[in-house]
Amino acid sequence: MSTPLHALTGTQVAKLLKSNIITVEQYAAALWDRIQERDSTVKAWAYLDPEFVFRQARALDQTPQERRQPLHGVAIGIKDVINTQDMPTQFGSPIYQGHQSGFDSSAVGILRAAGALIFGKTTTTEFTVANSGPGTTNPHDPNRTPGGSSCGSAAAVADFQVPLSLGAQTAGSVIRPASFTGIFAMKPTHNLISTEGSKSFSPMFDTLGFFARSLEDLQLVADVFALEDDEPPTSVLLRATSVALVKTPMWSWAGPGTVAAMEKAARILRDSGVDVHEVSLPQELGDLQTLKRMQKVIMSGEARAAFLREYMVDNAQLGPEIAALVENSAKYSRKQMAESLDRYAAIRPIADKFVGGYAAIITPSAVDEAPLGLDNMGSAAFNTLWTGLHMPVINIPAFVGQHGMPVGISLVAGRYQDRQLLRVATVLSKPLMVQGAWNFGEALAQHEAPRPEAPCAREGSEPVCRLLRSSVAHPPAHNDLAPRS
Amino acid sequence: MSTPLHALTGTQVAKLLKSNIITVEQYAAALWDRIQERDSTVKAWAYLDPEFVFRQARALDQTPQERRQPLHGVAIGIKDVINTQDMPTQFGSPIYQGHQSGFDSSAVGILRAAGALIFGKTTTTEFTVANSGPGTTNPHDPNRTPGGSSCGSAAAVADFQVPLSLGAQTAGSVIRPASFTGIFAMKPTHNLISTEGSKSFSPMFDTLGFFARSLEDLQLVADVFALEDDEPPTSVLLRATSVALVKTPMWSWAGPGTVAAMEKAARILRDSGVDVHEVSLPQELGDLQTLKRMQKVIMSGEARAAFLREYMVDNAQLGPEIAALVENSAKYSRKQMAESLDRYAAIRPIADKFVGGYAAIITPSAVDEAPLGLDNMGSAAFNTLWTGLHMPVINIPAFVGQHGMPVGISLVAGRYQDRQLLRVATVLSKPLMVQGAWNFGEALAQHEAPRPEAPCAREGSEPVCRLLRSSVAHPPAHNDLAPRS
Structure with missing residues (x-):
């Protein structure tokens, strides 16, 4: 296997786990090692407890093969506004420091029932409202934000620390960080995933979404949440597809990275035979x-x-x-x-009807590359409309901006066309990802810094070693990450 | 004091508690005695723990007078689909038997911060969806249903076991049981009280509401939840008020109790100088x-x-x-x-505009009196429209049906007119409650059965006595009520 375990997608690792080629414990150890190496810089986690992770992993390993569920052993990070029964849920707020809610939100309960390894809680801004806060960095440049408010969920997946994560979007908090960190993400149609057990901000817009490094993984999570259109997805052929390029009246906000990404997307798709119409909103x-x-x-x-x-x-x-x-x-x-x-x-x-005239619309995911600094987590200017319209949106991380940072574009469909949009995204993303400059392999290679000497390399057994590592993983200032002892 | 402590309204008891005329512990003991006497018949509680109640009561008694909040020591029952940190939340479902969620829902957190004595969890049907289940009886006739799904919340208040309770309405689950049990209730405008931490059924309709034996108490709870219209309520004079009598296209479903209640309401209000227009829905x-x-x-x-x-x-x-x-x-x-x-x-x-032409509309709260039997908890036929329209609704328990059971009528206003509707209800309810046949004092007197000998009367100290009582309060079959030991 040339790809290291921690860099496998959820779908890839699910196959290995289901057929016992690797154990969940081995897999968890590989992710844990990755986190030890990288997370003092990225700071994607609001809570991580190695004991809890490995206990879960060993329990999953006991599951007889015939009873293994679709996400068996696949690690997922949970945005820290979504309650989990066995970890603190702190909502990015000092009010809830160390707060143990003691129950699983609906979404986490579903993921757990599907066999997922609930890995830890990912950072968020205060109640998802603030636009700065947890100090999480963009894995591709520690001087830049990963975007908010699902910053930790995006950063952990982009940094190959976990293959999947759960986020929440009220304005642009899933699609924008996915664009900033160069990963796929989906915000489904409003209320198709229950928000029960998550912190409310604005129920009319609050939507759970998920991050991954492949569209296959988004499909996998969509299966688990039983997302279902009225009709099974129809086949999509590039040469028989028409899409709308919608720059929106926000276009004057778009920076050079986004302008270039939209142009390049249109050109690549046209070159692939797609019928690309540049149109205005009705x-x-x-x-x-x-x-x-x-x-x-x-x-x-x-x-x-x-x-x-x-x-x-x-x-x-x-x-x-x-x-x-x-x-x-x-x-x-x-x-x-x-x-x-x-x-x-x-x-x-009205918007459904407009969008329904095309296989999808293509529109910016963010203003530009992730901005410099951690105190401005970027603008949701290009996201709020689709959130308000309750439409499914998928970020395609195909492009690169002026500073080498990723830039995504959004594919949008009408309400309850989630599975069809996933199908369309799968077909359109092929030429986009091949010809766009963003590349997961390169991102991974770029991250591969020389390994710091593991502090416990000389000190005995692996479990002890892991615990030791966890205690030195973060500087004391980042103390909301301290494992329970 | 001629009214026994357990029969005081929340507003009345709040005054006594705030000024130290009685302690919260004394008050809790009075309610506890009432429950011991009555609840083997009514079965309003899904969970009650005397130790927990009295511990809370004693803690509240320690609160310095100047720091006492508006609901200081006032007992409230919580429908068992609303999570509470220190009691099980079981959603009327065997799946969650004994389930300790370990956190307060938003609404319970607010009530607790307002000083309320969170008394226990009141029964509900399975996830509020089922139309039968917990065996709770109507306090005014144990052979009749109290209505669903907020059956325990309505029954506990109607039976003078607690002055206040929290319920939830997705179709008619607050207003209908209030009508069946002869108490006041309010379902506010949708999403004015956060449903965070409650079980979801249909977020577009799910609405928390509250029960009480006086409109003053509904005001008190509305204050705590910071319900606020754009303008402060304007004064309402009977002779300058016009209301719409809306029988709705469901009118053919109305039984004799509801037909008579609507006629009587119209007559009483007209006699009081109110301009009553019988109108159809637009x-x-x-x-x-x-x-x-x-x-x-x-x-x-x-x-x-x-x-x-x-x-x-x-x-x-x-x-x-x-x-x-x-x-x-x-x-x-x-x-x-x-x-x-x-x-x-x-x-x-459209509905807002229609309703806005009147001080309120008057419409049935239920098909008729509570039906016989516990397996049919009644129809929400007259409630669903207003829930769907997101409008505030108040039940006025003024009337009596053919079998001596209470029959309510609903007052409805446009969205976000909650405080004005409370004001209108206060004014209109005066002649309705005086001239309508339903009477809280009579209901109370009728309940006053000869006290069974307290099983612990001969057995030592009060706390032990209370614990003993709790263990005999219910037949073994009702075992979800067992106190934690």
């Missing part, structure tokens, strides 16, 4: 400034209820922007709230 | 059969995701009707789902 959707404002009104209105508990319990430890939401300091009225809810609902069928 | 809402079908499509579509976890984890213990939802055995399409979501959204502003 007039009936209304102007984008109004839509953006409506989105803000809805998010703010729902956040008043979503964060009231934290405001009452520990206002002193609540970020001022979150307190401002509860206090409605923007003075949005309930009348605006109702109007915004209704108006947004009214344009969803 | 044509633009579409026909009710279509609306009902759309509601079913949305609920079923969302339930596919909401119960997938339980289906995967323990299908054998899942009720067949819930498994059928996950399997979509009704074969509703995603296309119908999108159309139903959009169509429902489109009529919400």
Whole structure:
């Protein structure tokens, strides 16, 4: 095997695990080694407990082969706003430091029932609302953000620490970090995956999504969550496919990386025989400034209820922007709230019809490459509309910007066309990934720094060694990662 | 004090507790005695732990007077689909028997921060979906249902066991049991109280609501949840108020109790000077059969995701009707789902405008009195429309049916008019409650059976006595109520 274990996709490793070629424990050890090497720089984890990981791994190894589920032993990181029964869930908030919720959210329960190795909790910004915070870096440049708020979920997958992770998007928190870190991600149609047991921000928009390094892996997770269109996906042929290139009225925000990615995507697809139409959004959707404002009104209105508990319990430890939401300091009225809810609902069928005229629409995933610095996690300017429209979106990490950082593009379909969109993405991504400059193999090679001497190399048995490593994995300042002892 | 402690409203007892006239422990003991006397018949509780109740009570008694919150020491029952950190949450499902979720839902966290005495978990049907189950009886006739699915929450308040309780309504699960048991209840505008940490059924409709024996108490809870209209409520004068009497196209379903209640309400209000217009729903809402079908499509579509976890984890213990939802055995399409979501959204502003022409609309809360038997918890026929429209609804328990059982009527307002509706309800309920035949004092007197000899009367100290009582409070078959030892 030329690819190291930690760099295998979920689908690849699932085959090895199911047929006993490797054990879950061996696999977990390989990921653990990768994390030890890399995570003092990347800082993707809000909580990791090697004891817990290896205990789970050994239990999975006991599962008789015929009872192994589709995700048997495949490691997945869980964004730390999604509750897990056996690890703390801290929501990126000091209020919940060390907080043990003691139960699995619906999504984690499903992943566990599907045999997944629930690896750890990935970093997030405070309640997903803040735009800075956990210090997680972009695996491809530690001076740049991985994007928020699903920063840890994106970084852990992009850094080959785990093959899969779960994130959540209320504005652009899945698609944008996927673009910034150069991985695939899917935000399904709203409410197709239950958000029960996750922190609420704005239920009208909150959507769970998932990250991977292959589209096959997105399919695998979509299977587990029983995503299903009315009809099975139809076959897609490049030469019989028509797509819409939609720059959106936000186009003036697009930086050179995104402008080039969109142009290159159009050219590659045209060269492959795809019928690429550059089109504008239908007039009936209304102007984008109004839509953006409506989105803000809805998010703010729902956040008043979503964060009231934290405001009452520990206002002193609540970020001022979150307190401002509860206090409605923007003075949005309930009348605006109702109007915004209704108006947004009214344009969803218009948008479905527009998008339904094409196999997919192609639109930016982010403004540009990941910006420099960790305090600005980027803008969701190109994401909010599709989130508000409840449409499925897939990030294709095909391109590279001016500074060598990845740049993705989004494929978008109408509501409840999730499986068809995955099929379309699989076909379109082939020429895009081959001819686009982003390359997983190169990213991996670039990361391969000389291994620091393992502190326990001279000190006895492997389990002890792992525990030792865990205790030195992070500087003391990053103490929310301390394993339970 | 002529009213026994257990029969005080939350507002009344809050005053006594705040000013140290009674202690929370004394109050809890009074409620506990009431429960011991009555609950072997009513069976309102899915979980009650006297140790936990009294520990909480003593802790609350330690709170310095100046730091006492609005609900200081006021007892509240929590529907057992809403997670609580220190009690099991069992969702009316054998899958979750003894399940300790270990965290507070958002709503419970808010109540706790407001000083409430979180008394216990009230019974519900399986995941609120089933229409029979927990064996809870109507306090006013043990041969009749209290209505579902918030059966325990309604029964505990109606039986003077606690003054307040939290419920949840996806179709008619708050307003209907309030009508069947003769108490006040409010279902606020959708998403004004966060459902985070509650079991999902259909997020587009799921709404937390609350039960009480006075409108003042509903105000108190509305304060705690920071419900707020755009404008402070305007004053309401009976002689300057116009209301709409809306029988709805379901009127042919109405039994004699509901027909009489609606007639009596109209007459009493007219006699009080209110301008009562009997009007039909606006044509633009579409026909009710279509609306009902759309509601079913949305609920079923969302339930596919909401119960997938339980289906995967323990299908054998899942009720067949819930498994059928996950399997979509009704074969509703995603296309119908999108159309139903959009169509429902489109009529919400139409309905707001219609309702906004009146101080409130008056419409049935239930088909009739609570039906005989515990296996049919009644129909939500008169409730689903308002739930789907996301409108606030208050049950006024003013009337009595042919068998002496209570019959309520609903007051409904436009979205985000929650506080104004409470004001209107306060004014309109005065003549209705005085001239309607339902009477809390009579209900209480009727319940006052001769006290059975307390099994521990001869056996030592009060705490031991309470524990002993708890262990004999229910027949062994009702074993989900066993206190933790």
